[in-house]
Amino acid sequence: MENKKTLNRRTFFKISGAAGGGMVLGFSWLAQGCKQPEEIAKVLEMPSEWYDINAYLKIGDNGVVTIFSQNPEIGQNVKTSMPMIVAEELDIDWENVIVEQAGLNTDKFPRQVAGGSQSIRQGWKALRDAGATARQMLINAAAQQWEVDPSKLTVSKGIIQGPNGQELGYGEVASMAATMEVPTDVPHKKITDFNIIGSDKKNVDLQNIVTGKPLFGIDTKREGMQYASVLRPPAFGQKLVSFDDAEARKVSGVNDVIKFGNKIAVLADATWPAMKAKKLINAEWAVDSTLESTADHDKQLIAKLNTDNTEPFRNDGDVDKAFSEADEIISRVYESPFLPHNCMEPMNFFADVREDKVEMHGPIQTPAWSRSRASKIIDRKEEDIDVTMSRMGGGFGRRLYGDFSDEAAEISSIAKKPIQLIFTREDDMTAGTYRQAIKYKIEASLKDNKITGYKLSEAAINSNMYGLIPNFFPAGAIPNLRISGNKQKSNITTGAWRAPYTNFLAFAEQSFFDEVAEKLGKDEVDLRMELLEIAKPIAESDEKIEYSPARMQGCIKLAAEKAKWGKQAQGTYQGISAYYSHNTHVVEIANVVMEDGQAVVKKVTCAVDCGIVINPDAATNMVTGGIIDGIGHAMYGDLTFDNGVPSAANFDEYRLIRNTEIPEIDVHFVPSTKDPTGLGEPTLPPAGGAIANAIYKATGTRMYKQPFVKEMNVIG
């Protein structure tokens, strides 16, 4: 499978470097194509020669196409859906496609990040260009061969047809196409001509997943590799004073114990001795800064909620006037705990720091950041560091932070050996980069049966909502509006967690609007539709406003119709939540019934507007998962701190939603020809509000704090 070096061709998308479209994982089982036959009888025949057409694809002399998936795969299915976009524009048979994960190559690829649900949205144009341009090069090559004008040729599924009925397969012209000028401004296909986009394509790794092939970072093996298990301070705010590793070193299979910073790494021939020996290290820790507790955070955050000393993030009209003239004011406080990410695959990373080169491989959402930090930590040039990404057993934001890739690089550099760092679940849960504890105070002024003013104040550990969020709903829907926030510094590491901020804010806001509807004596759907109607003209003139009131109305209509809103039999209670985040509009309606005096969530109906749906069946899977994850964390997710120590370290102490606790989920997409947006995050935020609002109708109890399970006896 040699990459044929191509000459005389201009760089593509400012691509530097010549051969190869990315890192080739030499695994033979990749050669199954995208077909997922019941029995793997038909294996694609591999070409004898590959021709690089551009950074995204190469074509074999037999017409087989390899598409490189440049973004990290965390379960959001971009390894399938992004290549589908390329294949669509290239106009080939999906069954002749092999997908390979590209390694980090910032010269070739624009954005190798899994984050913010942006892979599809931000990749859309470049992926279409890649496919369309390649198609045109193949056409141009055939035209040259037949000595006809390229405009006279047509293409279908990898076969080029000439004006006199001649035919050439892509494989037959690939070598010539690879040397052609790269055309510019090649038109994209008409949306109505799509046949891959919008059809159900199975996960390209499906066969490998169901047969247990080594796909994940934790499965990495290399010659001479040592397994590293790291002892870190048991509490945030502690530092290492001294340690005794005599017992640890006695464990058979242990080869070394290394101190680095405030941590100690045990290196062993296998995982178990490394993990076992780590527990035998006798370390002494001392207080370095403050040992923080949740009880203190609660007091600090409540105080912050009530201080209005920061510049508002958004300030419309005259909020103070609206509140002073109000007939009635509603004021509510919503509170959330910390949350660990709990990817099913614990953090891990491989590093081999050698004289000649540095190799790093593993599950990382931000490979470029890992490389640049490693370069500083081990004092090596970035060009010397190769980073490749494995499939990831979940990301959820945790793998945006490469503390583990930093550790791996540092340990390998000290040990001068290839090492695979592995977190235990306890390491993973207690050395987290948590969703921070946040509190919201939301207030509305009501006058003449209308909402005249809205104030939202955020008090959060370490950081406040990012700049786009204040311009989400209800911005534009209420004339006098102020969104502000304060933060409380903490030594507990916090960061993005699936749908940062909105994962809790949506619950607070959408629960609050239910109370407003009740006060105004309005149906919850009607109130939202009316507010969105008010926001429509404002959203047109105010460029900052992030959501589309019309698209949200479309989602509400679809969800209400599918969920038979207001038409349920007695004993079924419905709650609605409408939330825009990560460029996608989502509405969820929960059905709750009472069983033996307990509220049980029976069903969630969901309507999503994410523009064009690339891979509908996979999109449904993602949407469903987001809702379940949202319900699970609203219901059970809970992490507190006592003197810097997290309250849970493993799944015996931390509850994730389980199979018997899920409701039926019914997913609908708003038909659309708009550019696609992402789905990894946006269906999580509305879930908490939808079930809380339905629980209220069923029980008369409002939820103000997560997890709900602490507030009352509810069952998923």
Place this chain on the structure above:
Amino acid sequence: MAQYTLDVNGKSQTVNVDSDTPLLWVLRDSLNLVGTKFGCGIAQCGACTVHIDGIAMRSCSIPVSKVNGPVTTIEGLSENGTHPVQKAWKQHDVPQCGYCQAGQMMTAAAFLKENKNPSEKEICSAMNGNICRCGTYPRINKAVKTASKL
């Protein structure tokens, strides 16, 4: 360290490890069978599920010295993914990240040997010990149902 001879996926395998080494790490590190996953190490998540004598067991919590029966891992469930559970998993395109799925399938395969025509409720209960952070439970349940008919 001591020698242990295990029957894994129909092959006799001898390993040299400490007696307290969990079967999980023997499979993954000594025998290179990395399809069986590590999730918690304390029998809570099901990611490490294998069959011992046909019964679904948590390999993270069974020391190698206590393994007394033939072991089947995801790699040994079938040649090339043709076990009914694997076929059904493919038909429903169950995985998201995929990490929990080997454990899910091993639990399902053992369960379906005992219960050939399970109800929806029985399926959920049987699968309740396997966590999926991605929330693929609805598809898991559909796939188990489908597999029961294959």
